Amino acid sequence: MRHRCASRRLFLGLLGVGAAAVLSGCASHASAPGSPTPAPVAPVPPLPPVPAATPGASKVLFSGPTEGGRIVLTVDDGTCAHCVAGYADFAVRTGTHLTFSPNGTYAHEWQPHAEALRPLVAAGQVQVMNHTFSHKDLRKLPAAKVREELERNDEWVQQKFGITTRPYYRPPFGFHNATVDGIAGELGYTRAVMWNGSYSDSETVTPEFLMSEARKYMKPGVIMLGHANHPTVLGLFDQLLALIHDRQLTPVTLDEMFDTSRAVGTV
Numbered sequence: 001m002r003h004r005c006a007s008r009r010l011f012l013g014l015l016g017v018g019a020a021a022v023l024s025g026c027a028s029h030a031s032a033p034g035s036p037t038p039a040p041v042a043p044v045p046p047l048p049p050v051p052a053a054t055p056g057a058s059k060v061l062f063s064g065p066t067e068g069g070r071i072v073l074t075v076d077d078g079t080c081a082h083c084v085a086g087y088a089d090f091a092v093r094t095g096t097h098l099t100f101s102p103n104g105t106y107a108h109e110w111q112p113h114a115e116a117l118r119p120l121v122a123a124g125q126v127q128v129m130n131h132t133f134s135h136k137d138l139r140k141l142p143a144a145k146v147r148e149e150l151e152r153n154d155e156w157v158q159q160k161f162g163i164t165t166r167p168y169y170r171p172p173f174g175f176h177n178a179t180v181d182g183i184a185g186e187l188g189y190t191r192a193v194m195w196n197g198s199y200s201d202s203e204t205v206t207p208e209f210l211m212s213e214a215r216k217y218m219k220p221g222v223i224m225l226g227h228a229n230h231p232t233v234l235g236l237f238d239q240l241l242a243l244i245h246d247r248q249l250t251p252v253t254l255d256e257m258f259d260t261s262r263a264v265g266t267v
């Protein structure tokens with residue numbers, strides 16, 4: 001445990017993250033019995049109220065700027081309870097910047113971790129984007145249903161995580177068309193987030209395959225697609241962080257990559 005905490009601190013330092021240190025529990029693990037309790041860290045102030053949507057034309061994003069060595073790690077769905085738990089723990093204990101794309105239909109899987117993730121969301125370490133409530137192909141739904149899928153999921157995210165998902169959404173399977181884009185834009189989802197790198201883990205994969213995909217795609221500006229659906233990734237977090245470190249990459253949220261405001265949910 002001490003070894004892991006030391007490596008956590010290294011990554012916290014590398015990633016410039018302080019807020020997660022208090023949440024990691026590392027200090028208590030590292031302290032000898034009877035040693036003084038570490039000084040408490042100031043709590044993260046709550047986010048301001050969620051503002052109204054800002055409608056506009058929807059723009060499709062596949063990647064970010066390559067300068068600066070930044071990458072966006074996105075984590076979709078949440079069909080597997082202990083995969084969601086593993087990702088939430090990973091966020092808390094390492095301070096890695098992540099963007100979650102949960103579906104409200106998996107509220108049962110996400111709910112136990114909302115309390116732990118809220119301060120990370122408030123601190124800007126974790127972002128949540130809209131992946132619709134029930135993960136249907138939006139192209140096959142009537143307009144009113146497309147609207148409902150986006151609005152219902154955002155209401156759930158606001159309730160559980162205290163933040164709006166706007167202006168970012170990822171259509172399930174990456175499927176969208178002009179009609180879907182138009183509806184999304186009207187609702188303030190002016191950024192449809194695709195990806196240009198993936199662990200290819202929407203199905204069960206081997207650890208070797210997942211890491212080979214990570215090595216293939218982890219480059220500056222990548223929007224990396226992952227899933228909280230299969231447990232393979234859970235044993236690979238240390239290897240993934242080592243790869244990110246070796247390549248001098250910095251995980252950032254969508255807001256950080258595209259210079260949008262988490263607080264107001266607009267560009």
Ligand SMILES: [Zn+2]
Pocket residue numbers: 076077131135172173
């Ligand atoms: Zn999905």
